[in-house]
Amino acid sequence: MAQAKRGASTKARNRARPAPQSPAILLDVAAAARVSLATASRALDPDSDHPVSASTRERVQAAAARLSYHPNPMARALRARRTPTIAVVVHDVSDPYFAEIVRGATHTASTHGFLTVMCNSDRDPATELRYVQMLCLSRVAGVLFAGGGLEEPTYRRAMRGFIRSISEYGGAIVALAPRAEAWAAEVPDNRGGARLVTEHLLSLGHRSIAMIGGPPSIRTSRERERGYLEAMDAAGADPYVATSDFSRSGGAEAMSRVLARRERRITAVFVATDSMAIGALTELRRRGLEVPDDISVAGFDDIPGLDVVHPSLTTVRVPMAEIGSAGVTRLLALLNGEPGRPRVRVHPVTLMVRDSTAPPRRQRISRARS
Amino acid sequence: MAQAKRGASTKARNRARPAPQSPAILLDVAAAARVSLATASRALDPDSDHPVSASTRERVQAAAARLSYHPNPMARALRARRTPTIAVVVHDVSDPYFAEIVRGATHTASTHGFLTVMCNSDRDPATELRYVQMLCLSRVAGVLFAGGGLEEPTYRRAMRGFIRSISEYGGAIVALAPRAEAWAAEVPDNRGGARLVTEHLLSLGHRSIAMIGGPPSIRTSRERERGYLEAMDAAGADPYVATSDFSRSGGAEAMSRVLARRERRITAVFVATDSMAIGALTELRRRGLEVPDDISVAGFDDIPGLDVVHPSLTTVRVPMAEIGSAGVTRLLALLNGEPGRPRVRVHPVTLMVRDSTAPPRRQRISRARS
DNA sequence: ATGCGGACGGAAACCGTTTGCCACGGGACG
C-alpha cells in the first residue's frame, strides 16, 4: 500500500511521517526549513567552509531548535570514521590513584562533549591488550594510558600494532605515566618528588634511609628510585633499596626484608607508593615498632584518606586529577593537529609533611664511610 | 577516468583496491569468498534466521579469518540504532564504594564485548542529567545508576523524560541503589545490614546507641535508618538519629551534634557509611575520646583500606563489585528480552567485627523506660 | 506434467550525516 509521499523530487529520501515521539533527524529539519539535506547540514555546522546565506542559516537553526534536533552521533561517527569518545586505560579503578585520574579525565572530557570509556586492565597485560583492540575497532578518538607499560617484548609488539592502527585512522594517544614509547605525555615529577622526600628525611637527621621500591620493570619505580639515589648520593649517604610490587602486601613484605637486614639499623624508609607505605606501616605495627619513634616512614602519591591512617603519612602530593584533566586537554589538542609542546610535560609535586616522619630518636654517630 | 570495475552487476559497490594496511571490510570478505554482501553478512552472523549452506558459510568464515576481518561497530550501531556500550552513572569515582561498583561492572561488561562509559556526576543533578542526555543521544545499550536518585520534582521529571526515550529505542535501565522508579534493581540489603550491626552493638551490652544517618532525601539513608530503628525497637531501646551528608566532614559534624546531646550519655554510634564513620572517628580523636573504650563506632559498606584506619572499623560488608557485575548481567538479560525475576534483587551483606566496637566500659544500669 | 513450498543467494533499501561536484543566477569586468 503506497502511502502519500511528501516531496516532489524523484528519488528524494522521505519518511512517511516524522513520528512525533521518535527524535527528529536532519531530514525533518531540512523539510521544516524547506531546504535540502546538504544545506541543512551546512547551516548547522558553524565551521563549514561552504557559504550559507544568513537568512537560510537562521531558518534552519530555528527549525532545528523547534524540533529539538540533535545530530546522531553514530551516523556522524560512521562518516567521520571516529567516535566522539575517549578511553582511559588504568590498572585498577579501585586504586585511589587511578580513580582520581579517571575523575579528572571524565570531567574535562564531558565539558568538551566527549564520553569516556573505562578500561580496567586488572594489571593483566592480556586484558589490557584486549581492551585496546576493542578501542581501536570502535575507533575512539583517543586513548589515555594512565599506568606505565610493560617492557615485555610480546606485549610491546602487540601494543605497537594497535597503536599504529589507532594513529592511522587519526586517533591520539597520551601517556599519563613514563613510557618507553614516544607518545605525548603528562606525567608527575617522580624523580623530583623522590629527591624532595629523601631530602626531607635527611634534613631531619636521618642517614640510614632505606627505600622500598616498586617493580623495576615499571618506569615510575625507576624514576622514583633514581630521585632517591640522587639525594642520598648528594648527601654522601649509603642507599639501600628493596623492591616489591605496588600493593599493600608488597609493601609489608619488602618492609620485613628491610628489617631483616642486620648490618645497619635503618631509621627511616621512603616507600615508592602510599599503598605500599600503608602495608609497611601495618607490618611495623605487627612487629611492635613505633612510627615515627622507632622508624620514620614516608610515601608517595598522597592518595585520599591518608590523613586518617595512624600515624598520618608524610608523602608527596601528586596532582592526579589535574594530570587526568591535562591528559584529555592534550588529547583534544592533538586531535586538532596541535602537537603540544613539550612532548612530555612534567607536573610539579609537593611534599606533605605529616606525623609519620620525625628526627631519629637516639642520635647515633653515623658510621663514617670507609 | 573510469577505472576498471570489478564485478558484473550494474551498480555493485566496489573498492578500487583493498588497501593492505587499512582494515578489511565486509565487502572484501564477500569478494574473497565470491559471495554477495548479504550472504557474507549472514554467514558471519551465527543467529541469523536466513539459511546459509554449510559450504558457503565455511568459505566466508575462512575468508574473514584470513583477512582478519572485524565488523565495524559504528556501522552496526547505525543500523541497529544502538551502540554496544553500557554506561554507569556514579556520584564520584574516587569514592571507593563507587569505584568498586565500576570495577565489577566494567569487568563483566568487557567479557560480553561491551565497552563501559563512565559518568561521574560529582553529586550534581544537572551534571547527571547532562550525562544522561548524552547517553540517550548516543544510544547506549543500557545504563546502570549506581547512586540513589533525588526526590526533587524538576530533576525527576527531566530524568523520566530521558529514561522514557532510552527505553523507546530499546535501551535498558538498572538501578544499583534503591530508587523511587520502578526499574530493575540489584541492591544491597541496607535494612538487614543496619539491623545486623545494631544488634551487634546491643549484644555487646550497649543500650544508648545513636545513629548518624545520611541525607533523608536519599533512600539508602532511609533504609539503613529503618533497620536501625527496627533493631532498637525490638530491644526496647530509645533511638536517636542525627543526619548529615555522605562525607567525612558530614560524619564529623554529626558526631559533634551527637556528643552535644547532654541528656543521655551515648556509648555507641552506628554511622550510615564508612566515610562518615571515618569523619566521626577523627572528630572523636580530636576531642580526646578513645574508641572503643569511651565509645564504640560502627560503619557500613566496608570500603577497602578500613583495616588500616585506627582503630580498625567494625562495619557491614557490601559486595559492591558483585553488585556492579550483577547489574551488567541484568542489563544484558533485559536486552535479550528476559525480564529477570524478581524485579529488585537484594544482595546479602555480612557483619565485619573489628576493633572499633567493644562492650561499654563502665556497665551502667540502663535507665528503665518510663 | 503441473503445482508448490522450502532452501539458498543476490539486489537494493536503509540507518543519518557529511561533502564533492555541479547548477544556477547575478554582479563585475573585459
Added chain:
DNA sequence: CGTCCCGTGGCAAACGGTTTCCGTCCGCAT
C-alpha cells in the same frame, strides 16, 4: 554584450554494515 567568478543551494555518493524482498532451483506430491 559576453565571460568569468563568486555566492548559494541541491543531488547523490559515500561511510560499512543488516535486512527485506525477490528470484531461482530443486524435490516432492498431486
